[in-house]
Amino acid sequence: EVQLVESGGGLVQPGGSLRLSCAASGFTFSSYWMHWVRQAPGKGLVWVSRINSDGSSTSYADSVKGRFTISRDNAKNTLYLQMNSLRAEDTAVYYCARDFSSGLVDYWGQGTLVTVSS
Amino acid sequence: DIQMTQSPSSLSASVGDRVTITCQASQDISNYLNWYQQKPGKAPKLLIYDASNLETGVPSRFSGSGSGTDFTFTISSLQPEDIATYYCQQYDNLPALTFGGGTKVEIK
Numbered sequence: 001e002v003q004l005v006e007s008g009g010g011l012v013q014p015g016g017s018l019r020l021s022c023a024a025s026g027f028t029f030s031s032y033w034m035h036w037v038r039q040a041p042g043k044g045l046v047w048v049s050r051i052n053s054d055g056s057s058t059s060y061a062d063s064v065k066g067r068f069t070i071s072r073d074n075a076k077n078t079l080y081l082q083m084n085s086l087r088a089e090d091t092a093v094y095y096c097a098r099d100f101s102s103g104l105v106d107y108w109g110q111g112t113l114v115t116v117s118s
Numbered sequence: 119d120i121q122m123t124q125s126p127s128s129l130s131a132s133v134g135d136r137v138t139i140t141c142q143a144s145q146d147i148s149n150y151l152n153w154y155q156q157k158p159g160k161a162p163k164l165l166i167y168d169a170s171n172l173e174t175g176v177p178s179r180f181s182g183s184g185s186g187t188d189f190t191f192t193i194s195s196l197q198p199e200d201i202a203t204y205y206c207q208q209y210d211n212l213p214a215l216t217f218g219g220g221t222k223v224e225i226k
Contacts, residue, residue, distance in 0.1 A: 035215065037215070044205065044217055044218075044219050044220045045154075045156075045162065045205055045207075045217040045220075046217070047214055047215040047216065047217070050212075050213045050214075050215075059213035059214070061214065095161060095162075102209065102212060103150065103209025103210075103212050103213075103215055104152060104167055104168075104209060105152070105164070105207070105209075105215065106164050106167075106173075107164075108161035108162050108163075109161060110160070110161050111161060
Protein backbone atom coordinates (compact mmCIF):
# COMPACT_ATOMS: atom_id res chain seq x y z
CA GLU A 1 0.00 0.00 0.00
CA VAL A 2 1.37 3.40 -0.99
CA GLN A 3 1.80 5.66 2.02
CA LEU A 4 3.04 9.23 2.25
CA VAL A 5 3.34 10.70 5.74
CA GLU A 6 4.26 14.36 6.19
CA SER A 7 5.74 15.85 9.34
CA GLY A 8 7.51 18.97 10.51
CA GLY A 9 4.72 21.50 10.38
CA GLY A 10 3.96 23.92 13.17
CA LEU A 11 3.82 27.53 14.24
CA VAL A 12 6.69 29.76 13.13
CA GLN A 13 7.23 33.51 13.23
CA PRO A 14 7.47 35.57 10.04
CA GLY A 15 10.99 35.37 8.70
CA GLY A 16 11.56 32.02 10.31
CA SER A 17 12.41 28.61 8.85
CA LEU A 18 10.90 25.16 8.89
CA ARG A 19 11.77 21.85 7.27
CA LEU A 20 9.01 19.52 6.21
CA SER A 21 9.54 15.80 5.67
CA CYS A 22 7.51 13.23 3.78
CA ALA A 23 8.19 9.57 4.53
CA ALA A 24 7.26 7.27 1.66
CA SER A 25 6.52 3.56 1.76
CA GLY A 26 4.81 0.88 -0.29
CA PHE A 27 6.52 1.75 -3.57
CA THR A 28 9.96 2.24 -5.09
CA PHE A 29 10.46 5.84 -3.99
CA SER A 30 13.58 6.38 -6.08
CA SER A 31 11.65 5.75 -9.31
CA TYR A 32 9.17 8.60 -8.96
CA TRP A 33 9.13 12.36 -9.26
CA MET A 34 7.56 14.01 -6.24
CA HIS A 35 5.68 17.26 -5.61
CA TRP A 36 4.75 19.56 -2.77
CA VAL A 37 1.31 21.17 -3.04
CA ARG A 38 -0.20 23.53 -0.49
CA GLN A 39 -3.66 24.64 0.52
CA ALA A 40 -4.28 27.79 2.50
CA PRO A 41 -7.16 27.59 5.00
CA GLY A 42 -10.46 27.49 3.09
CA LYS A 43 -8.71 27.90 -0.26
CA GLY A 44 -7.79 25.76 -3.24
CA LEU A 45 -4.77 23.66 -4.15
CA VAL A 46 -1.58 25.38 -5.26
CA TRP A 47 1.51 23.67 -6.63
CA VAL A 48 4.72 24.56 -4.79
CA SER A 49 7.61 22.48 -6.06
CA ARG A 50 8.71 19.34 -7.91
CA ILE A 51 11.79 17.14 -7.88
CA ASN A 52 12.77 14.42 -10.31
CA SER A 53 13.50 10.87 -9.29
CA ASP A 54 17.23 11.21 -8.59
CA GLY A 55 17.07 14.74 -7.21
CA SER A 56 19.07 16.32 -10.02
CA SER A 57 16.26 18.55 -11.28
CA THR A 58 13.94 20.81 -9.28
CA SER A 59 11.29 23.42 -10.06
CA TYR A 60 9.42 25.98 -7.96
CA ALA A 61 6.40 28.21 -8.09
CA ASP A 62 7.36 31.86 -8.45
CA SER A 63 5.86 32.61 -5.04
CA VAL A 64 8.45 30.43 -3.25
CA LYS A 65 11.44 30.59 -5.59
CA GLY A 66 14.60 31.55 -3.71
CA ARG A 67 13.02 30.83 -0.31
CA PHE A 68 12.08 27.14 -0.48
CA THR A 69 14.28 24.17 -1.38
CA ILE A 70 13.00 20.73 -2.29
CA SER A 71 15.26 17.72 -1.83
CA ARG A 72 15.11 13.99 -1.32
CA ASP A 73 17.05 11.15 0.26
CA ASN A 74 16.29 8.02 -1.73
CA ALA A 75 18.19 5.86 0.75
CA LYS A 76 15.78 7.00 3.46
CA ASN A 77 12.69 7.11 1.19
CA THR A 78 12.10 10.67 2.32
CA LEU A 79 11.18 13.92 0.59
CA TYR A 80 11.96 17.30 2.15
CA LEU A 81 10.92 20.91 1.83
CA GLN A 82 13.18 23.48 3.46
CA MET A 83 11.25 26.70 3.92
CA ASN A 84 13.10 29.91 4.76
CA SER A 85 12.03 33.54 5.09
CA LEU A 86 8.50 32.44 5.81
CA ARG A 87 5.63 34.87 5.33
CA ALA A 88 2.08 34.96 6.61
CA GLU A 89 0.87 33.99 3.13
CA ASP A 90 2.79 30.72 3.37
CA THR A 91 0.31 29.55 6.01
CA ALA A 92 -1.23 26.38 4.60
CA VAL A 93 -1.51 22.64 4.78
CA TYR A 94 1.41 21.22 2.82
CA TYR A 95 0.90 17.95 0.97
CA CYS A 96 3.52 15.75 -0.60
CA ALA A 97 2.32 13.86 -3.65
CA ARG A 98 3.63 11.15 -5.94
CA ASP A 99 3.94 11.81 -9.65
CA PHE A 100 2.95 8.58 -11.39
CA SER A 101 3.78 9.84 -14.87
CA SER A 102 4.79 13.31 -16.04
CA GLY A 103 2.41 15.29 -13.88
CA LEU A 104 -0.22 12.65 -13.22
CA VAL A 105 -0.33 12.84 -9.39
CA ASP A 106 -1.89 9.68 -8.04
CA TYR A 107 -1.18 9.58 -4.29
CA TRP A 108 -1.16 12.30 -1.68
CA GLY A 109 -0.14 12.40 1.95
CA GLN A 110 -2.49 13.64 4.65
CA GLY A 111 -0.73 16.96 4.90
CA THR A 112 1.03 18.97 7.60
CA LEU A 113 -0.10 22.41 8.74
CA VAL A 114 2.31 25.32 8.66
CA THR A 115 1.20 28.48 10.42
CA VAL A 116 3.27 31.65 10.03
CA SER A 117 2.28 34.16 12.65
CA SER A 118 3.76 36.37 15.33
CA ASP B 119 1.18 30.07 -17.55
CA ILE B 120 -1.94 28.01 -18.14
CA GLN B 121 -5.01 29.08 -16.19
CA MET B 122 -7.80 26.65 -15.30
CA THR B 123 -11.29 28.10 -14.90
CA GLN B 124 -13.67 25.78 -13.08
CA SER B 125 -17.41 26.32 -12.72
CA PRO B 126 -19.58 26.51 -10.81
CA SER B 127 -17.71 27.27 -7.61
CA SER B 128 -20.45 25.55 -5.65
CA LEU B 129 -23.64 23.65 -6.29
CA SER B 130 -26.45 22.06 -4.36
CA ALA B 131 -28.24 19.01 -5.73
CA SER B 132 -30.52 16.24 -4.54
CA VAL B 133 -29.52 12.63 -4.03
CA GLY B 134 -29.87 10.88 -7.38
CA ASP B 135 -29.38 14.04 -9.44
CA ARG B 136 -26.95 14.29 -12.31
CA VAL B 137 -24.17 16.76 -11.48
CA THR B 138 -21.91 18.41 -14.05
CA ILE B 139 -18.78 20.50 -13.47
CA THR B 140 -16.83 22.22 -16.21
CA CYS B 141 -13.18 23.18 -16.47
CA GLN B 142 -11.73 25.44 -19.13
CA ALA B 143 -8.03 25.77 -19.88
CA SER B 144 -6.55 29.04 -21.13
CA GLN B 145 -4.78 27.13 -23.90
CA ASP B 146 -4.86 23.71 -25.53
CA ILE B 147 -3.82 21.03 -23.03
CA SER B 148 -4.80 18.03 -25.15
CA ASN B 149 -6.16 15.48 -22.66
CA TYR B 150 -3.66 16.22 -19.87
CA LEU B 151 -6.32 16.78 -17.26
CA ASN B 152 -7.15 15.08 -13.98
CA TRP B 153 -10.09 15.35 -11.60
CA TYR B 154 -9.71 15.03 -7.83
CA GLN B 155 -12.16 14.72 -4.96
CA GLN B 156 -11.32 16.28 -1.61
CA LYS B 157 -13.42 15.68 1.46
CA PRO B 158 -13.12 18.04 4.45
CA GLY B 159 -9.88 17.56 6.33
CA LYS B 160 -8.66 14.92 3.90
CA ALA B 161 -6.13 14.71 1.11
CA PRO B 162 -7.26 14.92 -2.51
CA LYS B 163 -8.11 11.63 -4.20
CA LEU B 164 -7.59 10.97 -7.90
CA LEU B 165 -10.85 10.07 -9.66
CA ILE B 166 -10.27 10.67 -13.38
CA TYR B 167 -6.98 10.87 -15.29
CA ASP B 168 -6.20 11.81 -18.87
CA ALA B 169 -9.57 13.59 -19.02
CA SER B 170 -11.73 10.49 -19.27
CA ASN B 171 -10.08 7.47 -17.63
CA LEU B 172 -11.57 6.21 -14.39
CA GLU B 173 -9.01 5.49 -11.69
CA THR B 174 -9.09 1.93 -10.37
CA GLY B 175 -11.64 1.45 -7.61
CA VAL B 176 -13.58 4.65 -8.35
CA PRO B 177 -17.34 4.13 -8.78
CA SER B 178 -18.61 4.21 -12.35
CA ARG B 179 -21.06 7.03 -11.60
CA PHE B 180 -18.07 9.35 -11.98
CA SER B 181 -16.97 10.22 -15.50
CA GLY B 182 -14.99 12.79 -17.43
CA SER B 183 -14.84 14.03 -20.99
CA GLY B 184 -13.29 16.67 -23.18
CA SER B 185 -10.04 17.62 -24.84
CA GLY B 186 -8.22 20.73 -25.88
CA THR B 187 -9.55 23.53 -23.68
CA ASP B 188 -12.97 22.35 -22.53
CA PHE B 189 -13.59 19.54 -20.06
CA THR B 190 -16.55 18.14 -18.17
CA PHE B 191 -16.81 16.07 -14.99
CA THR B 192 -20.09 14.28 -14.27
CA ILE B 193 -21.60 12.43 -11.35
CA SER B 194 -24.45 10.47 -12.93
CA SER B 195 -26.40 9.92 -9.72
CA LEU B 196 -25.30 11.98 -6.72
CA GLN B 197 -24.83 10.00 -3.51
CA PRO B 198 -24.49 11.36 0.05
CA GLU B 199 -20.86 10.20 0.20
CA ASP B 200 -20.05 12.37 -2.83
CA ILE B 201 -20.21 15.54 -0.73
CA ALA B 202 -16.80 17.07 -1.32
CA THR B 203 -14.90 19.68 -3.27
CA TYR B 204 -13.80 18.65 -6.75
CA TYR B 205 -10.75 20.04 -8.55
CA CYS B 206 -9.51 19.81 -12.10
CA GLN B 207 -5.74 19.86 -12.70
CA GLN B 208 -3.73 20.26 -15.89
CA TYR B 209 -0.35 18.67 -16.48
CA ASP B 210 0.42 19.73 -20.03
CA ASN B 211 2.56 22.65 -18.90
CA LEU B 212 5.13 20.90 -16.72
CA PRO B 213 6.76 21.18 -14.28
CA ALA B 214 4.00 23.33 -12.83
CA LEU B 215 0.71 21.69 -12.00
CA THR B 216 -2.25 24.04 -12.26
CA PHE B 217 -5.51 23.44 -10.42
CA GLY B 218 -8.94 24.84 -11.01
CA GLY B 219 -10.52 26.82 -8.22
CA GLY B 220 -12.65 23.92 -7.04
CA THR B 221 -16.36 23.11 -6.96
CA LYS B 222 -18.01 22.45 -3.63
CA VAL B 223 -20.83 19.93 -3.99
CA GLU B 224 -23.56 19.87 -1.35
CA ILE B 225 -26.79 17.96 -0.87
CA LYS B 226 -30.00 19.93 -1.24
